[in-house]
Amino acid sequence: MVDGFSNSNAIPGLILVGAFAVPFSGLVFFFESNAFKDISLFEVIKVFFIGGIFSMVVTLFLYQFVTFSSTSQIFGVLTLKDSLSIGIVEELGKVLIISYFISQLDVHHVLDGILIGAAVGSGFAAFETAGYIYRANTQLVAVAILRGWSAIGGHLVWAAITGGAIMIVKRDHPFKFSQLLDTRFLVFFVLAVLMHAAWDWNITILGSDYLKLILLIGLAWIVVFVLMNAGLKEISHLKQQSHS
Structure with a gap:
């Protein structure tokens, strides 16, 4: 409609669908995958909107401390250093907001943390894409x-x-920012930063940008499934405890 019929009235709809459809659908998947069902749909939607907006605000604040290369500023081509800076800033911004909601909602399970993270991340993605x-x-x-x-x-x-x-490092304890220095968290955080940096870096795989994105998407979901498997094992462990 936007291109074929030159209808500018369709632009808001295009922005809404293009920006929100996939992130929100992915969030629904994580909501349904949370076997504990201890976070309501209302809370998830609240984290989606509030967490998405505030993670962007925090990220914009953190960007004030980052200087990009002249290559990026003049030609719009991101170097490896620029891409790493973006990855660190944006992932850190989201982590700070995720930590806040994990503390506020007082959750105790890995699947809960995955859901809260997905809610903040999908909100961030939707507003950024818009x-x-x-x-x-x-x-x-x-x-x-x-x-x-x-x-x-x-x-x-x-x-x-x-x-x-x-949640792997927090478990049943109250959240403390010192937990973010735990090696078990840092391994996954660094993985997220590196995947983000590779996503933004101006390189291709076999000459294809799309192939690079597809491979990074596959890698990210492998890591997610590893964490979800840990969350499912947690359920089995809790069941064994209840029967003993």
């Missing part, structure tokens, strides 16, 4: 399609990974 589509001018349909399908393996899953990792 901005990209809005600024795309004549390319807004192409941008909406690309960022739409690739959102299934971006901020949504990177934040789900760090959310689950926080």
Whole structure:
């Protein structure tokens, strides 16, 4: 409708669908996968909107302490250093908000952390993508399609990974920021940062940007499934305790 019929009234709908459809659908998957069902749908949606907005605000604040290379500023080409800076800043911004909601909701399970992380990450992804589509001018349909399908393996899953990792070190204890220095968390956090950096870095695999994205999406979901498996083992452990 936007291109074929030159109808500018369709632009808000394109932005809404292109930015929110995939991240929110992925969030529904994580909500349904949380076997404990101890976080209500209302809470999840609240974290999606509030967490998504505030994680972007925190990220924008952290960007004030980052300097990008002249290559990036002049030609728009991200170097490895630039990409790592983006990965660290944006993943750290989301982690701080995820930590807040984990503490506020007082959750105790790995699957809970994955869900909260996915809620913050999907909100971040949706609002960020809305901005990209809005600024795309004549390319807004192409941008909406690309960022739409690739959102299934971006901020949504990177934040789900760090959310689950926080719960691995927190467990039943009250949240403390010192827990973010635990090696078990840092391993997953660094993985998320590296995947994010590789996503943004101006390199291709066999000359294809799409192949790079597909491989990174697959890797991210493998890490998520590892964490979800740990969460399912936690259920079995709790069942054994209840029967003993």
